[in-house]
Structure formats: C-alpha cells, structure tokens
Amino acid sequence: MKTLDFITEELCLEPRLRIALVTETYPPEVNGVAMTLQRMVDGLIHRGHRVQLIRPRQARSEVAHCGGDYEEMLSRGMKLPRYDGLRFGLPAKAALVRAWSRQRPDLVHVATEGPLGWTAISAAKKLRLPVTSDFHTNFDHYSEHYGVGWLRQPVAAYLRRFHNRTEATFVPTAEMARTLRGQGYERVEVVSRGVDTTLFSPARRSDMLRAQWGASPDDVVLISVGRVAPEKNLPLVLRTYAAVRHACAEARLVIVGDGPMREAVAKECPEAKLCGMRIGEDLAAHYASADLFLFPSLTETFGNVMLEAMASGLCAVAFDYAAAAEVARDMDNGLCAPGRDEAAFIDRAVRAACDGALRRRLAERARASAEHFDWERVNDQFAASLLRAWHGAHPAAGEAGADRLLGAEH
Template identity: 55%
Template sequence: MDTPAENPIVVEDFPAFRPSLRIAVVTETWPPEVNGVAVTLAKLVQGLCRRNHDVQLVRPKQVKNEIPLQNLGFEEVLMRGMPIPRYPELKLGLPSKKNLVKAWTLRRPDVVHIATEGPLGWSAMQAAKVLKLPVTSDFRTNFHSYSQHYGVGWLRKPIVAYLRKFHNATACTMVPTQALKNELSQHGFLNLKVVARGVDTALFNPSRRSAELRAQWRADTQTVVLISVGRLALEKNLGQVMACYESLKSAGAKVKLVLVGDGPMRETIAQRCPDAIFAGMLSHDTLATYYASADLFLFPSLTETFGNVTVEALASGLPVLAFDCAAATDWVKPGVNGWLVSEAEPEAYVSTAMKVAMNPELLSQVAGTTRSQVSQLDWDQISEQVEGVLAKAIQGFDQPTSRLRKLLGKIKP
C-alpha cells in the first residue's frame, strides 16, 4: 500500500509556462472587414494568444444572425450593431453596458482593452467602471481630422473633446507614433504610450514580385508602376495621386497607375484617369504580390494615425513617397527607402514624384534598402510591448489578487 508523501504536492507550485492574463478586447471592426484597425487588431489578438493569454473578443455582429465562431483560439462575444453612415460595409456597435456587465460578472477579465471609441467602446468603459476593472485603450483613427473632408469641420472640437474624455478615463492610451503622442498631448490627452504597429515580414516580401502580374498590367521593364493602396475616399488626399500620374504622362514617361481598394471616389478617379487599373479589394496574399510588383508607392494621406500600408510597402521592397507624418515620419528615411514631403509644401509632392519616377536607377537603388528599415516591426515584439502595458495597468489599478500578483511578477511592464 502506498504511503502519502511527507510533503504533499501543491498544484500551484507548478506555474504555467507563460503568464496567462484574462484580456477582454473590445472593437467595432474585425476581419473580414478590410481596414487598418481590423487587420492590425487581429494580428495583436493572435500575438496575445500565442503568448498564452486568455482573450475574449467583444465586437458587433457583422450579419444579422451571426453566431460566435468556435476553435479560434479566443472567445467571441457578439453584440448588436448597425451600418456606419458612408461606410455601409462597416458596423457600429450599439450601446451594450447591461449585457457587458452581465458577461463580465459571470467571467471577469483582468483587464479590458478598448480599440475603438464608438458606442460599444463607451459601453465597455462604463461596464468596466461598474465592475471596477482596469481599462486601456488604443487611439487608432483620426476622426477629428476626417471631419473637415466631409463638410463638418465645425465638429472637430466636439470630437476632440469626446475623444479626450474617453481616453483620459483609461489607465493608458496606446498610440502608434511619437508625433501623434505629441499632438494629442497638446490637446490635453494623458497617459499616452507609444506602441508601433507590426508588419508580417514573411508575407510582405520582395520575393513576391511577379512578372506575370506586371504583364497583366501591360508594364514592361521600362514602365514605372505607381501604386496606391487604401480606401478611395476624400480623407486619403487622392488628388495628389491623380496629379502625379497626369504629370508623368504629360512628360512622356512610361507609367501605369494601380489603385487597390474601393470607395466613394472611384467614379471620380475613373473619369479623370480612365486608363488607371482598379484592383478593388484584395486578399492580403494577393496584396503582397501587388506591392512587390510595383515600383513606387504613393501615399499622400494626411489623416492617418499610423498608416499600416506604409510599412507593408517597405517590407515588400517598395519605395514610399509620403508626407512627413504618421508612420512615414518614423520609418521612411529620405533617399534610403523612400522620400518625405513637408505637409507645409503640398505642391512638392508631385514634383518629387516626377523627379523620382523619371530616374529608374534611383528607384532601383532605393528599392534594395527598403526592407531593412522595418525588420524590427515583428508582431511578436509588438504583442510583448502591449502585454507589458496591460500588466502595468493592472498593477496600478488596485490590489491584484494572489493569482494576478504571481502572473504580473513574470511580465515586464
């Protein structure tokens, strides 16, 4: 007969291979919706799951009778939603405080991370307050900058006031660039932390360049292919793209214009540039081939918080021409992997495109050094940074439970 050991084994003496936090992530947008917030947030959630965290994703239903998917590696909690005006393919979460209080009472998260500031995000903030949960947030979209492009510039101040109130109620707001942190600080935003966006360097790679795709575009080795990726909308400043293309054609350059994305400006662009190639919405796998097969990435937007397409293009070996703002400020090195134009001199955008596109040797030289600049933006590194921010928010909020104290001791804030 076996005799009991003098020192019985205590299960808690065997810690998990990695600390596991219970993280509720709240967002109004999620794949298959195609936008920078949805795509990068999905990468972050995947990264947190790989780091052994227990993630609960709270989002609006994308179709009426949608049910939570299983075997995703995280839990889905679906709320009511409605189409966003002017963006019918996207959903806006409806107020859901009562439902969130109920859900989080039954399954209490250690921290709530809110990625969007709509009604669902506000409800999550209020529910977390009721349950005394720490909250962090992301600043991912310049809604205050968009207002001037849609004839409601007078809403800029109220929008900024709302966003300031929203984010200042959280323990920390993550922003993707130092420039945005400086701007928001001037508007009274507090507790800001710079955490860059990541890029999938295995997918976005110069090796994806395709002679077959270029042949479909009727672009030979002497043709300069300009590419623009993003929503075809006023806030993307696409007049600059059209002006670059028209000026190069007028100068006799062999040039093609490829536009990836869709939106309300498509017909306007088609009328002005009838021979442009409209690729529409693409899968990420196909998009990677488009980037690598082009010669110059035109990104004239002035309303980005980051601009994920900038680092995707660079990782693909594609030189970037952008204004000196958002991700371009941090990751485009003039003459090394692209060119920057001052926001104060918008007329220089076209002249710079002319100088660059009509110098194939310069384009080729710069293309060879683009990828090295963004190699450090691996999603695993970004997820580790976010993990540290979440841990610090928990530590600073209240006295953690004994379980949390053990876990937080293994995480570097």
C-alpha cells in the same frame, strides 16, 4: 516544499490574463485597424492570455466563434454611413455588465471609440475593472473631408474624454503621443506596429500581373493602396501621376481599394487601373509588382500600408507624418515631403520615377528597414503594456497570483 517551490517559480512569470477586447471592426472586414487587431489578438493568445472579443454582428446569420483561449460576444450594430461593409456597435452597457459579472475579465481593452466602446468603458468602471484603449483613427480630422467640418471640435472633445477615462491610451508613434499629450490626453503610451515580411516581399513580383495592368517591363508603375475616399487625398495621387507622365511618359497608375470616390477617380483618370479590394497574397503581389508607392494621406494615426509597401521592396513617397515619420528617412529608405508641401511630394515622386538607380537603392533600403518591424516584437510590447495596466490596478497581484495557484492545487 514541492508546492511552495512550484508557486515561487510560477510567480516569477507574468500571469495569464483574461482580456476582454472591444472593437467595432474585425476581419473579415478589410481595413488597417481590423488587421492590426487580429495580429494583436493572436499575439496575446500565443503568449498564454485568454481573449474575449466583443464586436458588432457583421451579418444576421453570424454565429460567435469560441474555442480554446478565444471566445466572441456579438453585439448589435448599424451600418456606418459612407463606409460600405463596416458597422458601428450600438450601446451595450447592460449586456456587458451581465456578461462580465458572470465571468469577470482581468482587464478590458477598448480598441475603437464608437458607442459600443464608450459603454464598454462605462461597464468596466461600474465593475471596477481596469481599462485601456487604442487611438487608431483621427475621426476629428475626417469631419472636414465629409462636409461636416463644424463637428471637428466636438468630436475632438469626445475623443479626449473617451480616452481620459482609461488607465492608458496606446498610440502607434511617438509623434502621435506628443500631439495627444499637447491636446490634454493624460496617459498616453506608444505601442508600435508591425508587418509580415514573409507575406509582403519583393519575391511576389509578377510579370503576369504587370501585363494585366498593361505595363511593359520598362514602365514605371505607381501604386496607391487604401480606401478610395476623400480623407485619403486621392486628388494628389492623380496630380502626381500626371506630373510623372509629363516627365517620363512610360508610366502606369494602379489603385488598390474601394470607396465612395471610385467613380470620380475613374472619370478623372480613365487610364488608371482600379483593382478594388485585395487581401493576402493577392494584395502582396500587387504591391511587389509596382515600382513606386504613393502615400499622400494626412489623416492617419499610422498607416500600415507604408510598412507593407516598404516590406514589398517599394520606394515610397509620403509626407513626413505618421508611419513615414516613424519608419522612413528622406533620401535614405524613402522619400518624405515636409509638412503639407504638395509640390515637394510631386517633385520627389517625379525624381524617383525618372531615376531608376535612385528608386532601386531606396527600395532596397526600405525592405531592409521593414525587416526590423516584426509582429513578435510589437506583440511583446502590447502584452507588456496590458500587464502594466493590470499591475497598476492590482498592487497586491503577487498575493492574488499565489491564491490562484494554491486554489488550483486543492
């Protein structure tokens, strides 16, 4: 009876899964997708699952990391055009079929939509493994910013076909879920995003850093954080800064990030402080030492920087879109311009820059709101979604679980 009682108790708990997670970006690469995935991998392992991470090799000398409930499989990759430091994975169906035949995962999760991701879905289908996917980036929207607008429809069709091959596609906002369903995506679920409110905190504000920017205690510092690239709508940041300077002269502009527009931005706005890429506590100090966060991008699926800025105690100005639509309310815990109304965006930024009491009130409420978006809750949601997909492919999971436990007893 002891063995049967043990099995009954164990079957009341969710099973530990072997999850193969396929991605074309991962730390030390610095971008929102990579940082989000690292958080989610850590969350899965913390919840007792085993993770095999499949990603492109970032350097020839790189060696796969393995240990405990985590192992890596490195694939061939190529540099992504116009995205320094990022690579996309080359097709690897045969290698994945071999690897997953030797050690079969319970589920495959494909986080990015490149050639590696496509062939991972094909390999999983061949082996009859359940597959889920993430929709992280509006690549079809990017095409118009890189002079290949004619590719938008073909890319949109590819993405729809890619995700409709999987059991579920995870998106970060309800707005994105509605949009994709309207475009013919068949199985869409919301898995939100989180923020580290210990790392990103108003307590990291630094007078020394502000002095390095040339900002006095009374100056209003505007900050933009993200890739310095066409899809991030940097021209609107510069126009907003000019309008703020015109309305209240004591203002500074800080831009954190790197990318192909850096030279153009420096030429157009030589007084802007271009800080390059920042990570960890250094990045957190940059946020907290500013006063007003500008987030004009219209190509995001979420935009982690919005939550990071709010957690840092900043009043944020954004369009009512992506993360802002999900976490901010205009004139309550942030400033949200409707649609693509750039004049409304600029007006809100000018008002906040010139009205310190308003800016501080919105910043305090932004911090309070961000505290509700902790990673533990998000990782619970992600793990539960993967388990649902696995259960859907294994209706007799209870019997399989019993067999596994009984096998462990003998």
